[in-house]
Amino acid sequence: MPPSTDSNAPPQHKTNWKIIAGLWPYLAEYKGRVFLAATMLVLAKVATVSTPIALKYIVDYLDQNRGVDMLLWIPLILVGVYGALRFGSTLFSELRDAIFARVAERAMRRVSLRVFRHLHNRELAFHLDRKTGGLARDIERGTRGISFLLRFTLFNIVPTLLEIVMVTSILLVAFNVSYVFAILVSVVIYVIFSIRVTEWRTGFVREANNRDNQSNTRAIDSLLNYETVKYFNNERFEAEQYDAGLDLWEQARLKNRLSMAVLNTGQAFIIGVSLIVIMAMAVREVANGQMTLGDFTMVNAYLIQLFVPLNALGFVYREIRQSLVNVERLFALLGDKSAIEDAADAKTLSVGQGEVAFRDVHFSYRPDREILKGVSFTIPAGHTVAVVGASGAGKSTLARLLFRFFDVNSGSICIDGQDVRQITQDSLRTAIGVVPQDTVLFNDTIYNNLAYGRPSASEEEVHYAARQANLDEFIQSLPDGYSTKVGERGLKLSGGEKQRVAIARVLLKNPPILILDEATSSLDSISEQVILDALNEVSRQRTTLVIAHRLSTVRDADTILVMEQGAIVESGAHSELLEQNGYYARLWQQQQHNVDEPEQK
Structure with a gap:
């Protein structure tokens, strides 16, 4: 039974032909190079298949003229032809690889860029949930897999099949059908065995990849949080967690290696038995005078020539199956659409005055917990509106919705009367500047x-x-x-x-619109005032939304909105809100008390 994989693994029965067909656009960019490389491939195989024929005539001529005066120039010419064919086989193969190199490298470049752009186009929720280490591994393996599939599908499987057809045709014409039958039976048994065992091994390959992702994710996460690890003296704990992941990866790799040993041994056994049977047939015919020594040499050369690439074909098939596993994860990643996309008729944002309006906005990250409950307010052009409240009140969510990291569940957010969902994300974000809290x-x-x-x-x-x-x-x-x-x-x-x-x-x-999300939270009092003066000066010319926890930083705002549990409960200028003696006044008194308390001790 194949091992189980994690829940994020792609479907194991995804059509491989669809994956291979997905590579065509990368080939189509250089059709001329692909055609020329294919031509070199055919010429290389013709030269390879012709080599044993030249060898046969050399052996036959020397054997038949042994002990008599022979014309030495004839075998020398044949030897020259033999050497030229061998050289031609290598030359055309190298030319094929050189011509195709640009295609494969450009494909890796194109797909890497495509993945990079796709990841940047994904919504914020995707990046909050992602595991960077595992994602990096998937991209790395996937791009390598595409290069492998492009090279080896075209230049190993196709040539080997072409060589099998050419060799069997020559043997059928030159000898009898029994050789063709024996070779075809051997090839069929070899291919069926390789496919069955490789399919069995694919589960172990997937498991090894998943374990590799998990251990790499743990390592990257730990290194990125180096300071936190040090704060809690958890170096040993992190090492143990990483080693536990490596242990699972080691076990998965061991299964992979052992199953490969089974595959290699079985393939070698099939080839060995096939060689014994076919060569025994040739030896009997030579002994009976039905086959010349040159014919025997040609059959032997063809068998070696055929089974070497066939053995390589087994390796290539194994690698192709592994590459398909890697590429299917990459294509699955590319196949996931972003939850935030431009509308089909999206227009470029035209910022005139820069007025921002939230109109009865409802929003929730999860269906069972509503964050914003009918929020409505307007930021007039050039004005500064501050939003304050306790943690979890929904303040930062307003900024995320305005920047369109998420879309509202109902209601609308408009800039100069233009719904942000009906304008392009690029033009929207060009018009907004954000200073985040972190x-x-x-x-x-x-x-x-x-x-x-x-x-x-x-x-x-x-x-x-x-x-x-x-x-x-x-x-x-x-x-x-x-x-x-x-x-x-x-x-x-x-x-x-x-x-x-x-x-x-x-x-x-x-930008004409500013979002300041706790923009001065990490500053000391002196620096904070300097920055606030600079921001206040800049904000006078811009529409500004300020998200703040410290009320002292928003006293100069034109309007202050007080949020509690996803709703606006108070609004007004600083002095007006203090006079109301409501929720804002209590927050102000509490924060002032916390500031003064150290001085009273």
């Missing part, structure tokens, strides 16, 4: 992380944005300045420094 930087220089906000920006514009975010002085103090590497996920910078980088690159992007 800033993750690329493992690159500070300059490149800043310039990421607008890669086409000039150096002076990048420096100006850094000055606006109160970051320029800090950068100048570093030994390498703007060329300083920030490390994996920006771990070489403090939380406040990373957040100022995020603010600077949004300022560089210069």
Whole structure:
């Protein structure tokens, strides 16, 4: 019985022909090269199949003229022809590979780019659930599998089948049908055995891949959370968990190796028995005078010539089956459509004033838990609206819906009267700048992380944005300045420094709409005020949605919305909300008490 696989494994009975047919677009890009490579393939096989015939005539001429004066130039010419055919076989094969190389490499490039784009087009929910290590393994194996299928399906299976047809035809003409029958029976038994055992082995291949994904996912996740591992002294625990995954992978690989030994042994046995039977037939005919020594040599050469690629065909078939397993996971990944897609008639967002309106918005991440319950409010053009409330009230969800990481369940979100679901995601996100609560930087220089906000920006514009975010002085103090590497996920910078980088690159992007999601949460009081002054200055020219937990950061907002359990319970300016002495006033008093408490001790 094949081993079970994880729940994420693709269907095991997916039609292999559909996978192979999916490779055609990558071949169609270079039809001329494919045709020329196929021509070289045929010429190589013709030369290969002709070689034993030349060898037969050499042996027959030498045997028949032994002990008499012979014309030496005749066997020398035959030897020359024999050598030319052998060289031609190799030459045409190498030319075939050289011509086809561009096709295979370009296919790997195309599919890698296609997967990369597809992953970036997937919705946020997909990336929140993904396992990076396993996903990376699937992409790596899948792209390698495509290259293998393109090369070996065309250049091993097809040539071997062509060679079998040519050899059997020659034997049928030159000798008798018994040789053809014996070879065909051997080939059929060999192919049936190889297919049956390989299908049995496929389950072990899938299991080994799944275990490899799991162990790699664990390793990547642990390394990405290096600091957390250190905080809790869990290096040994992580090593044990990783080793447990490797143990399962080792067992799966062992099953794979043992099953391969069964396959190799069986194939070798079939070839050995076939050689014995066919050569015994030839020996008997030579002894009876029905076959010349040259004929015997030709039969022997054809058998060796036939069974060597046939044995290779067994290997290729095994590898093709494994490649199909790898490619089917990749194609399954590509086949999953994004939950957030542009409408068929989506238009480009036209930002005039920049007014943002939420109209009776209902939303839930899961059907059994509604997050937003009929939220309605408007951010007038150029105004700043802040949303405050306890954790889990739905504040950050508003930003995610406006940026269209998710779509509303009902209601609508409009920019200048245009429903965000009816405009292209690219134009929507071009018009919005986001400073997230948790800033993750690329493992690159500070300059490149800043310039990421607008890669086409000039150096002076990048420096100006850094000055606006109160970051320029800090950068100048570093030994390498703007060329300083920030490390994996920006771990070489403090939380406040990373957040100022995020603010600077949004300022560089210069969008008409801003989303500030706890944008100053990691800053000290002095830096916070400097950044707030800069943001307030920038916000005067933009429509701004501020998500905040600390109420002190939103006192200057034009309107403050107070959310509780997915609904807006209060709204107004800071002073107005304090006068109401409601939920906002209680939050304000509580936060002020927490700030003053250390000074009272």
